[in-house]
Amino acid sequence: MRNIRGRATALLAVAAVALTACGDDSEPSADETSTEAPSEEPSDDPSTPEETTPAFSCPPELTDALPESLDPGTCWSHPDLERPALADGTVFALEPDASDPTTARHILALDAETGERLWKSEVLPGQVSALRATEVDGGPGVAVVVTEDNAGDAVTEASTAWGYLAWPADAGGDDGGNAGSEDPAFEAEEHITVAQGENPHTEVFWTDQGVLAGDFLLKPGATEFVPVNRDPEPMVVGAYDLDEFFAGVSGDLMISYVRGIAYEVSEDGDTYVGWLARTLDGAEAWNTVTSTPNEEDLLFAEGPNHTTILVGPYLLTIAATDENATAFEVTWLDAATHEPATPSAADLAGAQPVIADSGGLAAAGALLSPDGTRLFTGWSGGALILDVEAGTVTPVATDFTIQGSAIDDSTVFGATENGTLTVDLAGAEATAIEPPHESFDLVDDEVGVALLQGGVGETSYLVGGPRADG
Template sequence: MSVSPAGRAPVPYGIWHNVSRDDERAHVDREDPLDMSTTRGRIAALLAVAAVALTGCGDDSDPSASEPSTDAPSQAPSDDSTPEETGLESPCPPQLRESLPEGLRPDACWAHSDLERPVLADGIVFALEPDASDPTAARHVIALDAETGDRLWKSSVLPGPASGLRATEVGGDPGVAVVVTESDAGDALTEASAAWGYLAWPADAGGDDGGDAGSEDPAFEPEVHITAPQSELAATDVYWTDQGLLAGDQFLAPGAAEFTTVNRDPEPMVIGDYDLDERFAGVSGDLLLSYVKGVAWTPDGPENGSTHVGWLARSADGTEAWNTVTGTPNEEDSLFGEGPNQLTIIVGGYVLTVTPTDENYTTFELSWLDAATHEAVTPTPADLAGAEPAAAAADVMAGETGTLLSPDGTHLFASWSTLAVIVDIEAGTVTRVPTDFGIQGWAVDDTTVYGSTENGTLTIDLASGEATAIEPPHESFEMVDGEFGAAILEGAVGEPSYLVGGRRTS
């Protein structure tokens, strides 16, 4: 049965996976097809950095292309402001209780206004908070108890605009990381006048006493502080991956103490007089992976052209490591007249190709490759658990692509345009979700996808693919992590938005 719930129009996918809608709004480079947005249910996987292992998990995600709102409150709090004066309230206001995600108890949830880019991991919500002295520009990183909403600590003011917030592991414990940029003279991150900065805090940065709101807050400095020269690419061109952080043309590999330069603009594959279209997908191990689909025409006309399709792996310097690109003659009046329509996804150390086999897109074939060797494999849920999938391209239909992997690795959700499917990893089967609208997945647990369509919010059962509309004014969870959940409730024009959360009911 098709589902078309009524309600709020969704925010389009952006780069960020398994993070907040604000993170999805932060991405401005819309031409790169990597969609790290949807995938917002696997926030707590790890990104190894410096001497501590920070293994990137997996919105924002997404993740529209506009920047998150930095509207100032009507009156900036004074330096001796209280938590209430800074917009940090813990109990859930009565006016929000009818809009809460199903699964949050109105009498046992919390709400904080005007927080940005929240992520949830291991019982802690991390977010950006405007600074009282400069709410239009300056930001702190804050940590909140996911059950009570109590503030645990607040960082010092970030030295520049934030390109993305990420839950990570710092020194073996939960933590948070943020990439910032500073381009003014006298840069706060490095002696250079322009730089990337990677900053990270452990979840217990506030110590046993935590940190109070207002001027009494300790200014906790990051435990990880790594910088690199800012590349020519846009400051927001940041990719969090399972196996490292790619910021512009600088890559921070697991266990590395500094960024290294990678070649994001190598010589393209050429067939005759035609450059093939490479779509960068992300990083796996020490390889940069792209999906290739391009047509090499012949002088006799389009009907005699060949379409070349496959995966291409390059090392950091742009040297080709391997490719599976093959060419097939184009066929007029064929479903695959110019090569097969495919959805291609990186999942940890593997690449997945999903190919529809009929014109109605009801049956599909799956093909897995080991990303390091490009050999055919059949990964198990245990091989994939904890990974964050990243879509390389969606050729089945036009539109942004989103992917989510259940925490136990058993089900992969992928959506593009008006088509959404669930891959059963162990069974090797694909189930199409019966809905007439494009679905954006915000979060996932072991049984359920939480998301939205253009007409409202919904849940999808991973075992059956059944979509169920959430009756308005209720909303969908945007973050889930075990027993806790959270979401952003948007306010009317001129009114604050609220981050709400708490322990989920059974």
């Protein structure tokens, strides 16, 4: 635990009584008191400052579970916070409201290095569907999508509405302080509401180029949601509807990956795979779907399995070219034109990739390093690291799917069925974290954050602080 040493200064009070010297210049007698304070002999004994404990220090019982590079003496903790996000040195999380812990929630902003509570939001107007660190008014901030009841003029027939609320990281300003119960709760800088529509959809798709909530899209910087057709007619071959795996929004298009079989085309059926882009009204803009005849008793017999990823304005396909998934082909497309593309690391920096379809390789998710140089994706039985500019794919040796949770420019932090681990992005080498230590859930420059889940009836903690490996 970290102890902050307070400085205690001893003040010496001297009472000086001025006595007259009977008008002469003689030295005071022994019976007289000098008006000069007596000199104090210096002491070699060190002072013992009062020791205090920071309000947010990690409890000793968490020491063994902390991520390895968090120092128990400098880490911070907060109990029972949920859904953390991290941006530019600020951690955002959901905090239950003491007056209504089952439904009411605040967003809390913390200093990522010290754990100091910077500000808290007003009570959110409904259940949280998504929370994400994002840009707000040109700077770092946090946004949340909630479902709102009876939200006024934006709602028809007392239905439920989607509400988008956003705060800049410095929402508290100089008056934020330690956001305790007596401190103000800050209103959102942006609050945009729209009716849910006929098909509310519980899943919110949040990409770099738009938030899709139900039947409505909010583009970056927009002041209102626009309607979209979330349920267009699927691609049909003969009597067969092809499966579509929706990835999200890129520019003015909704992007999906198509994969399916039509059995009427040939004796064993044909497999169809490829990207499909639709305009916001559901009309097809373009598709790259192609078919391959299946071999007897084999599905998807064209050989390669695919993982497909939306990365900002680009579409990425990684296809295994052998049975054991040890060699791969990498293809990039411009999402707007479906033309081949060769994005640089700078083109991708800051994007948050979204898996569209993992194919038979069962990808668990994708992470892009902040500098855009490497992309990590987990697969059944292993994981891959793509060097963006070299175009090379390196498998990570592991027996289990790696669930990547956090990434910086050199390391992935994650877990397998066997425990937590790190993966070196340059060498694709996985290193187990000695239990019971945990992996980071979020990293940003020299700080890290982890959510330590307690057992049933136990307290969970959000912990963080400076990283020894940062």
